[in-house]
Amino acid sequence: MKDTVIHVENLSKKYKLGAMYERQDTLRDLLVSTFRSPFRKKPKSENQILWALKDVSFDIERGSVIGIVGRNGAGKSTLLKVLSRVTDPTSGIGEIRGRVGSLLEVGTGFHHELTGRENIYLNGAILGMKRSEIESKYKEIVEFSEVEKFIDTPVKRYSSGMYLRLAFAVAAHLEPDILVVDEVLAVGDAEFQRKCLGKMSDVAEEGRTVLFVSHNMSAILRLTSETLVMEKGQIVKRAPSVEAVDYYLSSGFTESGERFWDEDEVPNNAAPFRPIALRIRNSEGKVINTIRSIEKMTIEFEYELDEAITGLRVGFYLLSSRGEFVFTSFDMDEPHLYDEFTARESGRYISKCEIPADTFNEGRFVVGINASTYRIRRYFQDERAITFNVDPAGAPGMQWPEQRLGPIRPRLNWKIEKR
């Protein structure tokens, strides 16, 4: 008999857009709308309702580590919120066996005025730990966080790295039967991320069930055995992670070489940053979906700043269709551009990047967009904004019709010397 720990059936969650965007925050608003509405015709109700989840059903067995991927607004976070009881489903039912520990954000409930020690206790209690549990794990937590020296200092004096490490340390020692993790790894430096991933695979090895939402495909591939792909509030695919990631990264694109962002695809918290379009151009400047390996290409990203932003950097990740990073580059990488554009005024911008010829190997590539200020704030991220194909005709070594391993296919300066 299968040991099911999570069983959900037709789970749906509806948000009224009206309630989200023009929330009646004050009594006056409510009075105004109540008195006005009798004279208004039937409200345009259809487009004011957003199904963040629609008829989601699945079962998860004990001990499995499941990834959840999907674009911004696909319903991943809503699903985790419903599973961890932060919010109720609009319809459908679910059954969860075991204690759920949710890590929807690192450092939830940390209080800046309190010391590290005090925050460990407070945060532990908020995450549902018993006091005796926290006490027995206290040493381990402090050790893991590497902030022993500052444990009696208010956390407002911590560096952001220390703060994160401490917060994650508490959460990591939570030991629930089911661990629900959302985007924790999007923050912190590489060392911290490695530590988090390590801790999470420990958790998985202990036979706990882990649900893991991430935009980091390589983390998904490393940690999870199976992955759910979400789109528009529904699960569109459930498959072994390698297959699911490939599906997610390469599906659902029009073959145009151009991508526009609709208003509903941009999260509210991106403001004042507003993505407009992303284009792939070939060496002739034509917007195109397939690039030849032997020609240079340009990736151009158009966006609008509704307000000035200081320190903004806009760039992209280039990934293979298997989710491996090929490289990351930002528009302010060059010192002279960094000096010139550190303070960006409001207005419309295009950041374009030329990628030299003879870079990519044959195959499909994914461009992810990131607009952020270093260690301060991520305005916008779309980890699979567009894909393009590379046609290898004319690339080095084409005289042999074999598949060359690796995502890049540089033209290198070979010399053969006879001695």
Place this chain on the structure above:
Amino acid sequence: MTTNKNQIPITYLRPTKGLAALNLKDLWDYRELIYFLTWRDLKVRYKQTLLGFTWVILQPVINMVVFTVLFGQLLQVPTDGIPYPIFSFAALLPWLYFASSLTRSSTTLVGSANLISKVYFPRMVIPIAGVLSGLVDFLVSLIVLIGMMLAFKIIPTFNLLLLPVFLFLALLTALGFGLWLSALNVRFRDINHLVPFIIEIWKYATPVIYGSTLIPERFRFILGLNPMTGVVEGFRWAILGSKYVENFDPGPLFIFSITITIVVLISGIIFFKNTERTFADII
């Protein structure tokens, strides 16, 4: 955690329909969180203050001095022969506890928005912690009361043993109204602005600076509509003992106050419970 099958808690996810189950067991399971939130409240309140806990004492004392000068000396408010300082202080203690608890419990829920939208816990722990953290302040200011009783040579009577009962009534009253206001505050931020006015007006509607005897006997029941009347007069009765009772018996007022408190509390719990599951979506 043990993996004994019988011990594994099962959680059911369901849409909210009808009267939400009160689920007080859940609240009990999270009692430690109530403790930690109360403790956090206290810690944070007096961090980075020079005088720290001294503020707890200063607040009622300053109030009492002002009242004594204004109402005791200048306006000569009748106090049935009781020295005005202790007359007002006995009422100020529960009143200040009530006012600060009501403020906290009705505003901290919105202040914890980021917690509510990220973690599950019974939302009621926040207003509950709000009324509990004031108790510590209250206990500290009792020291001043004892000092004053000695100074005014007031001999404690057995009435004093009932003081905790009146304090508990103040707590329940603050919680009852706090539940209503905090749940409404999630929806209507007006409450944040409204609470200080409510408390200011309420203070004058409660016999804090004057005694109930100032009001003609046949209108006194109107005062009783205000549950804090029972609390405040109860405090005077407990502290000042028989001296006070000679002129006035707070009994009927008190029973009236209890009834109203219970009604507000129960309706507050129901209202809060029914709206709490949407908090994360609209906060």
